[in-house]
Amino acid sequence: xxxxxxxxxxxxxxxxxxxxxxxxxxxxxxxxxxxxxxxxxxxxxxxxxxxxxxxxxxxxxxxxxxxxxxxxxxxxxxxxxxxxxxxxxxxxxxxxxxxxxxxxxxxxxxxxxxxxxxxxxxxxxxxxxxxxxxxxxxxxxxxxxxxxxxxxxxxxxxxxxxxxxxxxxxxxxxxxxxxxxxxxxxxxxxxxxxxxxxxxxxxxxxxxxxxxxxxxxxxxxxxxxxxxxxxxxxxxxxxxxxxxxxxxxxxxxxxxxxxxxxxxxxxxxxxxxxxxxxxxxxxxxxxxxxxxxxx
Amino acid sequence: xxxxxxxxxxxxxxxxxxxxxxxxxxxxxxxxxxxxxxxxxxxxxxxxxxxxxxxxxxxxxxxxxxxxxxxxxxxxxxxxxxxxxxxxxxxxxxxxxxxxxxxxxxxxxxxxxxxxxxxxxxxxxxxxxxxxxxxxxxxxxxxxxxxxxxxxxxxxxxxxxxxxxxxxxxxxxxxxxxxxxxxxxxxxxxxxxxxxxxxxxxxxxxxxxxxxxxxxxxxxxxxxxxxxxxxxxxxxxxxxxxxxxxxxxxxxxxxxxxxxxxxxxxxxxxxxxxxxxxxxxxxxxxxxxxxxxxxxxxxxxxxxxxxxxxx
Numbered sequence: 001x002x003x004x005x006x007x008x009x010x011x012x013x014x015x016x017x018x019x020x021x022x023x024x025x026x027x028x029x030x031x032x033x034x035x036x037x038x039x040x041x042x043x044x045x046x047x048x049x050x051x052x053x054x055x056x057x058x059x060x061x062x063x064x065x066x067x068x069x070x071x072x073x074x075x076x077x078x079x080x081x082x083x084x085x086x087x088x089x090x091x092x093x094x095x096x097x098x099x100x101x102x103x104x105x106x107x108x109x110x111x112x113x114x115x116x117x118x119x120x121x122x123x124x125x126x127x128x129x130x131x132x133x134x135x136x137x138x139x140x141x142x143x144x145x146x147x148x149x150x151x152x153x154x155x156x157x158x159x160x161x162x163x164x165x166x167x168x169x170x171x172x173x174x175x176x177x178x179x180x181x182x183x184x185x186x187x188x189x190x191x192x193x194x195x196x197x198x199x200x201x202x203x204x205x206x207x208x209x210x211x212x213x214x215x216x217x218x219x220x221x222x223x224x225x226x227x228x229x230x231x232x233x234x235x236x237x238x239x240x241x242x243x244x245x246x247x248x249x250x251x252x253x254x255x256x257x258x259x260x261x262x263x264x265x266x267x268x269x270x271x272x273x274x275x276x277x278x279x280x281x282x283x284x285x286x287x288x289x290x291x292x293x294x295x
Numbered sequence: 296x297x298x299x300x301x302x303x304x305x306x307x308x309x310x311x312x313x314x315x316x317x318x319x320x321x322x323x324x325x326x327x328x329x330x331x332x333x334x335x336x337x338x339x340x341x342x343x344x345x346x347x348x349x350x351x352x353x354x355x356x357x358x359x360x361x362x363x364x365x366x367x368x369x370x371x372x373x374x375x376x377x378x379x380x381x382x383x384x385x386x387x388x389x390x391x392x393x394x395x396x397x398x399x400x401x402x403x404x405x406x407x408x409x410x411x412x413x414x415x416x417x418x419x420x421x422x423x424x425x426x427x428x429x430x431x432x433x434x435x436x437x438x439x440x441x442x443x444x445x446x447x448x449x450x451x452x453x454x455x456x457x458x459x460x461x462x463x464x465x466x467x468x469x470x471x472x473x474x475x476x477x478x479x480x481x482x483x484x485x486x487x488x489x490x491x492x493x494x495x496x497x498x499x500x501x502x503x504x505x506x507x508x509x510x511x512x513x514x515x516x517x518x519x520x521x522x523x524x525x526x527x528x529x530x531x532x533x534x535x536x537x538x539x540x541x542x543x544x545x546x547x548x549x550x551x552x553x554x555x556x557x558x559x560x561x562x563x564x565x566x567x568x569x570x571x572x573x574x575x576x577x578x579x580x581x582x583x584x585x586x587x588x589x590x591x592x593x594x595x596x597x598x599x600x601x602x603x604x605x606x
Contacts, residue, residue: 028409031407031409032409034404034407035404035407035409035412035415038401038404038415038419039415039418039419042418042419042421042422042476042479043418044444045422045430045433045434045437045476046421046422048433048436048437048444049433049436052436060442061442063441063442064447065442065444065447107328107329107332110325110326110328111325111326111328111329113325114321114322114323114324114325114326115326118318118319118321118322118325119315119318119319119322120318120319120320120322120323121308121319123322126326126330129333130329130333133333133337136337136341136581137532137535137536137577137580137581137584138536139536139557139560139577139580139581140340140341140344140577140578140581141336141337141340141341141344142560142564142577143340143344143347143560143564143570143573143574143577144339144340144341144343144344144347144574145336145340146564146565147343147347147354147570148335148339148340148343150354164332164336166328166332167328167329167331167332167333167335167336168328168329168332170329173329198321198325223424226426227424227425227426227427227428229426229427229428229538229539229542229543230538230539234565244426245426245427245428245429246428248426248428248429248432249428249542249543252432252543259436259439262432262436263432263433263436266426266428266429266432266433267429269426269428269429270425270426270429273424273425273426274421274424274425276424277417277420277421277424278417281413281417
């Protein structure tokens with residue numbers, strides 16, 4: 001009797017376990033269906049871009065459109081470089097990116113260290129001012145900045161697009177400073193006792209610990225500068241100096257119907273930020289979240 | 296969040312020890328790049344913009360003081376101002392609710408605990424890191440009325456799709472689609488918010504017999520309101536500065552149906568070189584955004600839930 005009851009209970013619990021397994025399987029399946037459905041929405045534009053980039057001009061305007069171009073016109077990518085100085089655009093964008101990343105890394109490190117570690121009268125007020133500047137909309141400073149650079153004779157040079165990076169972007173300073181605050185002060189103090197100067201402490205203790213946030217600074221700056229459109233639009237006139245983003249819009253203006261070449265160019269323009277993001281993904285997603293939630 | 300460091304009470308320079316003085320000097324040296332940047336690229340321009348907004352100036356020659364003329368003209372007799380404001384407001388009213396709902400929905404999808412979810416998260420995020428010019432060009436091609444992908448699909452199910460960017464009634468929806476493609480940016484932040492919600496709340500809800508929808512409604516959503524609040528403010532500031540998508544996709548047309556406020560400022564400053572007028576336009580926009588942001592802040596006690604708050 002007793003064993004009977006145990007057995008039925010056992011069978012029942014086995015059934016619930018099996019039932020639970022099936023339910024979990026169904027819900028996972030449903031989950032994947034939703035994921036794929038949403039994924040298709042996000043991926044289709046990428047797909048359409050790649051497909052168009054590989055089409056010939058006649059396939060471009062075929063009705064109904066071809067879903068898989070055959071033969072794939074890989075020479076479209078070469079033609080982008082022949083029709084506009086796309087190689088030049090890439091070098092220009094690359095140069096701006098490198099200069100800005102160097103500028104932001106140096107300036108944000110120094111400034112964040114000053115705010116995080118050193119005591120001086122007015123520090124809190126100055127830091128609150130720094131945070132307040134995050135709220136000032138960009139369009140207010142756009143015109144006077146342009147006038148300033150015009151008076152300096154810097155229009156149609158890269159200086160307006162580089163020099164500000166060496167004064168640090170408030171958002172990045174804030175991010176690095178918050179990170180530095182989490183580093184125990186004991187490390188600095190021990191180094192001071194050993195006779196290290198402030199710059200040595202920064203260089204040999206703080207910076208190595210801050211590497212994760214430094215990567216974030218570099219990635220943010222890279223993507224922002226590479227993708228920037230309005231800055232180059234306002235400051236650069238000479239097509240030889242155009243960046244990839246500006247060059248693409250210029251290309252569009254000259255060849256309004258060459259969608260296959262425009263898509264090939266757009267695809268090339270997407271590669272650097274997308275590849276960078278793939279490699280920095282874990283750190284980046286975590287970093288963005290931690291800054292926006294905790295910050 | 297630690298905004299303000301714990302700080303010893305302010306001492307005057309004379310009261311400070313020599314080492315404290317040295318530290319303070321070093322501090323000023325370290326932050327000096329920002330101080331220079333703040334004065335030259337921020338405070339100076341803000342002040343200059345304010346003064347310029349009371350002048351007429353085409354960059355060559357000297358600015359001419361005209362008092363409130365720019366503001367009076369903008370507010371009383373400028374049809375372009377009205378049109379650009381209408382477009383920007385209309386688009387914001389369309390974009391903000393839809394992008395918030397889509398951002399939340401995508402974040403919920405991203406938070407599913409399944410194998411390979413990382414790949415999907417990356418996929419959803421990629422459009423956000425793509426150059427806006429590239430995103431705009433793809434969508435301009437997808438929305439091509441005759442050869443575009445969207446109208447082809449619509450034709451397949453028997454609908455003749457609209458002219459999108461060629462029709463003033465649908466052009467804003469085209470801009471909206473470009474914007475929504477980048478919704479992964481806000482979804483990632485919602486996702487972080489979702490992951491910060493303590494598991495015991497869901498366990499308690501389950502014990503009370505709440506199904507998935509009720510858990511979302513009574514646990515996820517209330518716990519996310521601070522994140523939603525933050526995102527609404529950020530998106531609000533961003534959406535009023537919409538520029539690149541409209542500039543490249545439509546140039547403000549057709550019939551000025553996508554003539555965003557930033558396009559107008561750009562035209563005034565860099566096409567007709569009316570620097571004073573453009574500055575006044577910028578200030579009006581800033582004040583409008585500020586007013587709306589304050590309204591959102593004032594509304595927050597009614598819908599934002601902070602756990603640490605005593606009710």
